[in-house]
Amino acid sequence: AAGVIQSPRHLIKEKRETATLKCYPIPRHDTVYWYQQGPGQDPQFLISFYEKMQSDKGSIPDRFSAQQFSDYHSELNMSSLELGDSALYFCASSSSRQGGPDTQYFGPGTRLTVL
Amino acid sequence: AQSVTQLGSHVSVSEGALVLLRCNYSSSVPPYLFWYVQYPNQGLQLLLKYTSAATLVKGINGFEAEFKKSETSFHLTKPSAHMSDAAEYFCAVNFRDDKIIFGKGTRLHILP
Numbered sequence: 001a002a003g004v005i006q007s008p009r010h011l012i013k014e015k016r017e018t019a020t021l022k023c024y025p026i027p028r029h030d031t032v033y034w035y036q037q038g039p040g041q042d043p044q045f046l047i048s049f050y051e052k053m054q055s056d057k058g059s060i061p062d063r064f065s066a067q068q069f070s071d072y073h074s075e076l077n078m079s080s081l082e083l084g085d086s087a088l089y090f091c092a093s094s095s096s097r098q099g100g101p102d103t104q105y106f107g108p109g110t111r112l113t114v115l
Numbered sequence: 116a117q118s119v120t121q122l123g124s125h126v127s128v129s130e131g132a133l134v135l136l137r138c139n140y141s142s143s144v145p146p147y148l149f150w151y152v153q154y155p156n157q158g159l160q161l162l163l164k165y166t167s168a169a170t171l172v173k174g175i176n177g178f179e180a181e182f183k184k185s186e187t188s189f190h191l192t193k194p195s196a197h198m199s200d201a202a203e204y205f206c207a208v209n210f211r212d213d214k215i216i217f218g219k220g221t222r223l224h225i226l227p
Contacts, residue, residue, distance in 0.1 A: 033213065042205060043159070045214035056213035090158060092215075104215055106151070106159040 002027055004107030006091050012113045013081050021076040021110045025093030031055070032074040033104055034066060035090040043090055049074055050096065078112075086114045117142045119208045121218035129226045134178075134193040136221050138206030141187065147209040148189040150180055151217075154202045162204075165189060176200070201225045 005024040013019050025032050031050045035043040045058035049068035060066075063081075068074045072093075078085060088111050092104035122137040140146060148165040163174025170182045180191045189206060206218040 031213075033215075035215075042217040042219050043215075045216070048213040050213075058214055092159075103149075103161065103164055105161065108158040 004091055004093050004105055006089075006107040006110050008110060009108065010111050010113075012115065014115055015081055015083065017081050017114075019078045019081060019112060021078070021089055021091075021112070023074045023076070023091030023093075023107060025072050025074070025091075026095075026105055029093035029095045029105075030072060031094045031096060032068055032072065033092040033094070034060075034074070034076050035092065035106075037088040037090060037109070038084075039087070041087075046076070081114045083114050086112060088112075117146070117208070117210050117216070119206055119216055119218045121204075121206050121221050123221055124219065125222045125224065127224040127226055128196045130198055131195050134191070134196045134200065134223065136191040136204050136206075136223065138180075138189045138191065138218060139187055140189065140208050142208070142210060144211070145182075145184055146211065148180075148182060149207040149209070149215065150174065150178070150189075150191050151205045151207055152176075152202050153205065153220075159205065162191070196223075196225050198225050198227070 007022045033048040034046040037043040046060040048056045052068045066076045088109045090109045092106045094104045118141045120139045150162040151159040163172045165182045173179045178193045203220045205220045207215045
């Protein structure tokens with residue numbers, strides 16, 4: 001079965017640079033979520049989109065922005081990168097049409113290293 | 116406040132022994148509950164979920180979990196541990212909104 005695709009899998013940036021992470025949800029999934037997992041930490045919710053509209057927002061820095069496109073893929077844009085942004089960034093997707101709670105299926109993550 | 120707590124950041128069991136990973140939640144209404152597993156340098160894989168149907172939930176790889184409302188618990192068990200079960204396990208809750216709140220995780224070590 002098709003899973004969530006994230007690209008790139010690894011990314012190395014310098015401080016103050018920008019980075020763009022991409023997420024391609026499972027086909028027919030209409031909701032996308034972004035999480036950040038620091039070293040040795042549990043994943044923390046950043047932001048989510050449903051039908052291209054932001055649906056919920058967590059602890060996402062103002063330097064970060066995200067959007068969901070008409071094909072439901074999503075991009076997380078990160079500017080003025082800081083050392084503390086080094087983390088594993090997960091994208092998850094779900095379908096609101098399945099009824100019941102939206103089970104989130106996670107991608108493999110993008111490991112961002114800021115030097 | 117709504118929260119999820121995993122007891123024990125590290126758990127060690129012998130191969131073939133019972134695995135028990137503990138998870139408790141705090142909420143005025145029963146949330147949706149999940150267990151995810153994360154192998155080293157990999158993503159999060161859904162093991163099982165509780166969605167207000169049967170209280171005993173069976174998942175992949177022989178794991179199961181029981182929802183106990185009176186104890187606000189959702190402990191994960193497996194009758195016989197295998198070396199391949201060594202990983203980080205996250206209990207997670209969804210309080211009827213978008214985000215999943217994860218516990219701090221429990222690293223499971225399997226002793227030969």
